[in-house]
Amino acid sequence: MKREGIIMMAMLFILSAKSQTSLQKLYPVSFSNVKITDAFWKPKMQTVASATLDACVNYTQNKTGRIRNFENAAKHTGKHEGIYYDDSDVYKAIEAIAYSLKNYPDSELEKNTDQWIEKIAAAQLPDGYLNTYYILTDINKRWSDMEKHEDYCAGHLIEAGIAYYNTTGKGKLLNTAIRFADHIDSVFRLQNKPWVSGHQEIELALMKLYHHTQNKKYLALANWFLEQRGHGYGKGVIWNQWKNPDYCQDGIPVKDQRNITGHAVRAMYLYTGAADVAAVTGDNGYTTAMDAIWNDVVYRHLYITGGIGAQGSNEGFGKPYDLPNGTAYCETCASVGMVFWNQRMNMLSGDAKYIDILERSLYNGALDGLSLSGDRFFYGNPLSSGGNYSRSEWFGTACCPSNIARLVSALGNYIYSTSADGLWINLFVGSNATVALNNEKINMTMETGYPWKGKVKLEIAPDKKKYFDVHIRIPGWLNHPVPGDLYRYESSNTEKPEIHVNGQPFSYKLVNGYAVLSRTWKKGDLITLEIPMKVKRIKSNPAVRQNEGRVALQYGPIVYCVEGESKEYNSKNVILPPGAAIEVKYEPSLLGGINVLHFNAPVVTINEDGLSVSTTNRPVSAIPYYSWNNRGSRDMQVWLPSQIRQIRINE
Ligand code: FUB
Ligand code: ZN
Secondary structure, three states: OOHHHHHHHHHHHHHHHHHOOOOOOOEEOOHHHEEEOOOOHHHHHHHHHHHHHHHHHHHHHHHOOHHHHHHHHHHOOOOOOOOOOOHHHHHHHHHHHHHHHHHOOOHHHHHHHHHHHHHHHHHOOOOOOOOHHHHHOOHHHOOOOOOOOHHHHHHHHHHHHHHHHHHHOOOHHHHHHHHHHHHHHHHOHHHOOOOOOOOOOHHHHHHHHHHHHOOHHHHHHHHHHHHOOOOOOOOOHHHHHOOOHHHHOOOOOHHHOOOOOOEHHHHHHHHHHHHHHHHHHOOHHHHHHHHHHHHHHHHHHOOOOOOOOOEOOOOEOOOOOOOOOOOOOOOHHHHHHHHHHHHHHHHHHOOHHHHHHHHHHHHHHHHHHEOOOOOOEOOOOOOEEOOOOOOEOOOOOOHHHHHHHHHHHOHHHHOEEEEOOEEEEOOOOOEEEEEEEOOEEEEEEEEEOOOOOOEEEEEEEEOOOEEEEEEEEOOHHHOOOOOOOOEEEOOOOOOOOEEEEOOEEOOOEEEOOEEEEEEEEOOOEEEEEEOOOOEEEEEEOOOOHHHOOEEEEEEOOEEEEEEOEOOOEOHHHEOOOOOOOOEEEEEOOOOOOEEEEEEEEEEEEEOOOOOOEEEEEEEEEEEEHHHOOOOOOOOEEOOEEOOHHHOOOOO
16 A cells, blocks of 8 residues: 555544544542552551562663663674563663652662663664664564564553653653554555564553553554454464464454454453553443453453463463362453453443452562562462462563563552543552542542451542542342352352441442442541452352352452461361351461451371371461462462362362
8 A cells, every 4th residue: 555545544534533432431540640658558658668679670770681682783893692472571670669769769769770771772773763682683583473572562661751750851762662653553554564462561561651642543443453463464483383363362353352362361362452552542342352351261261369361371261160269360460461351341441349359469460479578579469379480580471570560560550540520549549649630639538447347438528529439349240159140158148348438427329339428528527438358158059160169258359278387287178067157367467467267277288108088177278379389398278178078189
């Protein structure tokens, strides 16, 4: 197609994007307007600011050649060290640093990051291309294998550039990212040259760039990337050797997709980007696809921890209902991706079910990826262990550490939203926030002992008296573990939290999982919410054969596990019989302060004959899943048998 024709098509896209109506209902309040005061999250954010970022910096700059690659690329000499996607870890570390600097200014860290950025910018080629792997190996091979993560790295560069600019006002990295984005636009979209991203990420990054710059070409490019998929354009190892386009969700066009396939992180980033595009263009081809795919994930592929991706072979999804515990892959990045995608789905719909899943992935599958000390990481997050699995200081493929760091540092992004008619409270996290609602300022203060206690106090202080709705999420887990029938509570109940305004009971409507409180609000109004907290016993759908006859425990949003006590019991021998009395006790000095579930359980021992077994009743304690493996390598089980015959070696 001639250049004029392409420009015309781009203009048409831009015009039609403009004439479409935005689908976005909710607008998250940025973490930069939210100060976290929470007893649960604040210490974790501090740990990330010190220990986790320290680990990322040390491994990026000293213990591996990631920064050296940029130095060498700038000089066009030397060998590339590491893996072809390692540039992305540098960018993700910078993004995490940028978020963290907002909360915890640190001039040394900022200075060091500025030096990284100088090196990154110096490595960029005059035409805007930037990828140390190809610059240091064979630049003539660039853009030849669509799996080689060039656009994935570009996406992380864009996210980092925006984050660093927003925190520091320094634009060097952002300008570098923009030059690379423009290079990609000119090489592909404007030439109408096919390119299927082998690892999605650039779509969501371009949408951030579009919102940051208001330049519609980035929206057009994000949409273009989405539309490249599913037409057989793929070239490179995924397509030519593995012959598996579903691995990167390229089997059919995105809008025709109805089931989840392939690599979990790729899928999460893809659908996050698709939701971002749909939010602006109003293209319900994407929302129709994603509604079906979300149901498939949540109804058939979700671990109770909110983790996804059952298989290591493809780092992704397996057969429906096939959810092995011991070999569960559940990559930390995939849970981080679940947080991203579910937030976007909530923005599009105003439905709390997405925050229910977001919360489950956040407090369990994602948080498990980080040690309490902040400097050890899980890549995969299995739901049972024989005792030989531990967090590591780092990985060859090191995507997870900086991913969990950027999520926790920007936790403030997930708590509050606004819409045309009011405020939305999504997560219960102690914080002070300043929110603009129809150009008027509202201060909010939340105090809570969540996730250990259910009481939430919320002070609303508009500058002027104002009528609006306050939507408070009523946690879905009160009555069902998750939407669909993959999991259920052993005993069904209907719980509805009480809400008081200024000490008086307030009768509220429940709309899409949110309590809606409509009234004229004035400074000092106080909402109190009492979320009933009880131990919940969870059963799996019988189609999940690995959990047959087993039960998992949850308290509040937290999923529990039993860790072995070397002298007392191995977790795989602990039985949790129906009706066992379970006592909840907050233990401030254990594992950073946690609710422990105590119960007496029959523990199986193998008799001396080696053939028969007997049981002895012992006191057993269950701890939050995210906190396991912080007292050395111990065995662990999330799903406990409820009768002796169901004891099996980990599956
Ligand atoms: O390919 C880049 C990252 O490495 C992926 O997101 C992870 O799953 C790991 O494969
Ligand atoms: Zn990862």
